[in-house]
Amino acid sequence: xxxxxxxxxxxxxxxxxxxTLGVTVLLALHVPKGxxxxxxxxxxxxxxxxxxxxxxxxxxxxxQRAADAVLADPDVATIxxxxxxxxxNPTQNSGRLSISLVPRDDRASDVTSIIDRIQNRxxxxxxxxxxxxxxxxxxxxxxxxxxxxxxxxxxxDPAELSAWSPRLLEAMKQLPELRDVASDQQTSGLELHLAxxxxxxxxxxxxxxxxxxxLYDAFGQRIVSTTFTQLNQYRIILELRPEDRTNTDSxxxxxxxxxxxxxxPLSAFSTLETRSTTLAIDHEGQFPSVTLSFxxxxxISLGEAIAAIDAASLKLSPPPSMRAEFQGAAAVFRxxxxxxxxxILAALITVYIVLGVLYESYIHPVTILSTLPSAGVGAILALxxxxxxxxxxxxxxIVLLIGIVKKNAIMMIDFALEAERDQHMTPEQSIYQACLxxxxxxxxxTMAALLGGxxxxxxxxxxxxxxxxxxxxxxxxxxxxxxxxxxxxxxIYLFMERIARKFTRxxxxxxx
Numbered sequence: 001x002x003x004x005x006x007x008x009x010x011x012x013x014x015x016x017x018x019x020t021l022g023v024t025v026l027l028a029l030h031v032p033k034g035x036x037x038x039x040x041x042x043x044x045x046x047x048x049x050x051x052x053x054x055x056x057x058x059x060x061x062x063x064q065r066a067a068d069a070v071l072a073d074p075d076v077a078t079i080x081x082x083x084x085x086x087x088x089n090p091t092q093n094s095g096r097l098s099i100s101l102v103p104r105d106d107r108a109s110d111v112t113s114i115i116d117r118i119q120n121r122x123x124x125x126x127x128x129x130x131x132x133x134x135x136x137x138x139x140x141x142x143x144x145x146x147x148x149x150x151x152x153x154x155x156x157d158p159a160e161l162s163a164w165s166p167r168l169l170e171a172m173k174q175l176p177e178l179r180d181v182a183s184d185q186q187t188s189g190l191e192l193h194l195a196x197x198x199x200x201x202x203x204x205x206x207x208x209x210x211x212x213x214x215l216y217d218a219f220g221q222r223i224v225s226t227t228f229t230q231l232n233q234y235r236i237i238l239e240l241r242p243e244d245r246t247n248t249d250s251x252x253x254x255x256x257x258x259x260x261x262x263x264x265p266l267s268a269f270s271t272l273e274t275r276s277t278t279l280a281i282d283h284e285g286q287f288p289s290v291t292l293s294f295x296x297x298x299x300i301s302l303g304e305a306i307a308a309i310d311a312a313s314l315k316l317s318p319p320p321s322m323r324a325e326f327q328g329a330a331a332v333f334r335x336x337x338x339x340x341x342x343x344i345l346a347a348l349i350t351v352y353i354v355l356g357v358l359y360e361s362y363i364h365p366v367t368i369l370s371t372l373p374s375a376g377v378g379a380i381l382a383l384x385x386x387x388x389x390x391x392x393x394x395x396x397x398i399v400l401l402i403g404i405v406k407k408n409a410i411m412m413i414d415f416a417l418e419a420e421r422d423q424h425m426t427p428e429q430s431i432y433q434a435c436l437x438x439x440x441x442x443x444x445x446t447m448a449a450l451l452g453g454x455x456x457x458x459x460x461x462x463x464x465x466x467x468x469x470x471x472x473x474x475x476x477x478x479x480x481x482x483x484x485x486x487x488x489x490x491x492i493y494l495f496m497e498r499i500a501r502k503f504t505r506x507x508x509x510x511x512x
Contacts, residue, residue: 003435006487007428013491017370020484024376031380033303034389035333036138037465040111042104043135044118046070046097047146048083049182050128052189052279054093055246059083062128063095069121070099070130075107075114091186091279097130104462131180133295137463140332146182147293149302150327151309154289157321158281162187164318165290171316177308178294184282185290191277192248200269205258214256214266219245248272291327301389302333340395347402348372355410359417363496368409370492374484375405375477382476388469397473404449404474405481409489411438416493427497431490442486450478 006013050062060083067081076099083095101107101114109117111134122130131146153168155161165185172181196211216222218240225236244250251272255263282289296305306326313324326334348369355365379398383390415434419425425433456471 003432003487003490006491007432007494010491010494013488014495016484017373017488017492020377020488021373024373024380027377027380027384028390031383032301032389033333033337034301034391035329035336036136036392037388037469038112038134039136039138039463039465040104041135041137041462042101042111044097044099044101044111044115044132045135046099046133047131048095048097048128049131049146050093052091052093052186054127056084056092057246058127059093059095062125065125066122066128066130067097069125070097070118072121073114073118075101075109076118077102090184090282093186093279097132099132129182131182131293138466140329145291145293145328146184147180147295149295149305149330150291150293151324151330152284152289152291152327153318153322153324154284154287155319155322156287158288160319160322161288161290164316164322165292167316168313168318168324169292171312172292172294172309175305175308175312177297177300177305179297180293180295182293183290184280184293186279187276189277189279191275193273193275194251194270195273196270204264204269205260205262206256206264206269207259210256210258214254218250218254248274299387302330303337303389306330306334336392343395344398347399351402351406359413361500363500364413364417364493367413367489367492367496368406371405371409371481371485371489372402374488375401375481378480379473379477381480382472383469385476386472388472391469393466393469394473397470397477400470400474401477401481404446405477405485407445408442408481408485411442412489413493427494431493435486435490439486443482446478446482450475450482453478 046066048063048066050059054062063081063083067079070076070079078100080098081095083089083092085092085094088096099118101111107114115132115134118132119130133148151172153161153165155164162185165183169181169183172178194215196208201207201211217238220239222238223235224238227234227236239245240250244253252265252267254266256266258264282291294305294309296302318324325331352365352369355368356362359365376398379394379401380390383394388394412431412434415438416427416430419430419433420427423430453471453474456467457475458471459467
């Protein structure tokens with residue numbers, strides 16, 4: 001009965017179909033864009049950072065206090081912590097925390113809530129900053145940064161780079177779409193500059209080699225001997241006492257052996273000066289660079305954060321020689337966002353060609369593809385209602401919907417074309433009978449797909465965050481498309497049949 005009502009109002013139904021296509025395009029432009037969902041793998045990685053002039057001993061103390069604060073959380077099982085400049089930590093004032101959480105079934109909080117809770121604890125630890133991010137199964141980053149996403153600026157002029165990067169850092173910190181904004185530029189380190197009066201040193205008989213050897217004996221941990229036992233060997237290290245290595249006053253008590261054998265105090269031919277210095281100079285390719293890393297604020301998609309950063313950078317009007325670009329996951333996201341429309345268009349063209357060969361028609365593949373906007377509306381609306389961004393997993397769900405949804409139209413059109421050809425029915429009769437006879441198999445296959453997507457959309461446990469957008473898009477797309485396509489497909493079929501007849505009508509007195 002409802003189908004007969006729809007067939008009596010075909011023009012209205014066509015307008016609804018066109019409106020559905022328009023709404024699909026608007027929703028696709030409006031929906032927040034993301035890359036990969038944040039997974040709860042039970043692991044958190046932390047990057048610690050203290051003042052640029054911190055000593056190794058003080059850094060060790062601060063790192064231990066941070067580790068104790070993390071261990072105080074009831075959902076933290078174990079933690080491993082290390083400091084020191086190496087292949088992972090670029091400078092001595094940075095460290096790493098590897099945090100393992102208790103099993104997912106034994107805790108009520110997810111990894112995002114746990115990170116927020118730990119950050120509140122770490123706020124009371126003075127002298128050190130800790131950046132936390134969950135470990136992901138799917139990652140495209142080649143580097144471990146302070147936070148999840150990176151924005152790198154590079155400039156051939158290091159002075160210009162040093163002047164502009166703090167301005168951009170402050171502008172990013174003011175953006176409400178971002179949080180945990182940090183920079184790897186560290187220019188407030190300290191160095192002790194020893195200025196040697198070469199004339200005085202030469203007059204006193206002090207050579208540059210003698211000065212180098214004396215300073216290395218004091219601060220370089222020189223191996224002077226090795227003691228061998230039956231089981232082990234022990235290296236004898238020459239160095240200052242620990243209490244003399246922590247202040248500059250010990251340099252006043254260092255003597256250098258002159259060429260005549262006398263001991264000359266270091267202060268007799270040199271002066272000390274404390275200067276600020278850069279701990280490390282990073283490069284992107286061949287140019288000096290500074291990387292600004294950030295996390296997105298709660299309920300803010302990566303696409304919104306990138307748009308905000310682009311607007312803030314454009315507002316500052318940086319010099320032409322300075323180049324800024326996203327790195328890691330943010331860069332791949334921009335590339336994938338640009339290629340998503342082309343991917344969907346390629347899928348639609350492929351489906352059109354296959355259906356055109358199957359039906360030997362240019363018209364009826366369009367009838368089948370007309371079912372897809374309703375699926376897109378349902379999928380994107382489901383993402384909007386659940387607060388999920390349109391990401392790579394959602395795109396996979398859209399591609400799956402292209403195959404699932406178009407089978408409704410295929411079932412009806414297959415029967416209608418066969419009834420016209422074999423039973424000589426009119427298009428109105430054939431499509432009406434097709435809708436009635438194909439209703440049951442259409443409902444069976446649709447419900448099978450929909451119920452198969454429910455565990456993905458509603459499931460929990462390890463890795464559920466990665467599967468959930470796939471289930472949401474499938475369930476939402478099928479719920480909306482199932483209602484619309486059962487009524488719009490026969491109307492579009494009749495509309496296309498009228499177009500086909502118009503172009504194949506025989507001209508008067510001539511051949512077709």
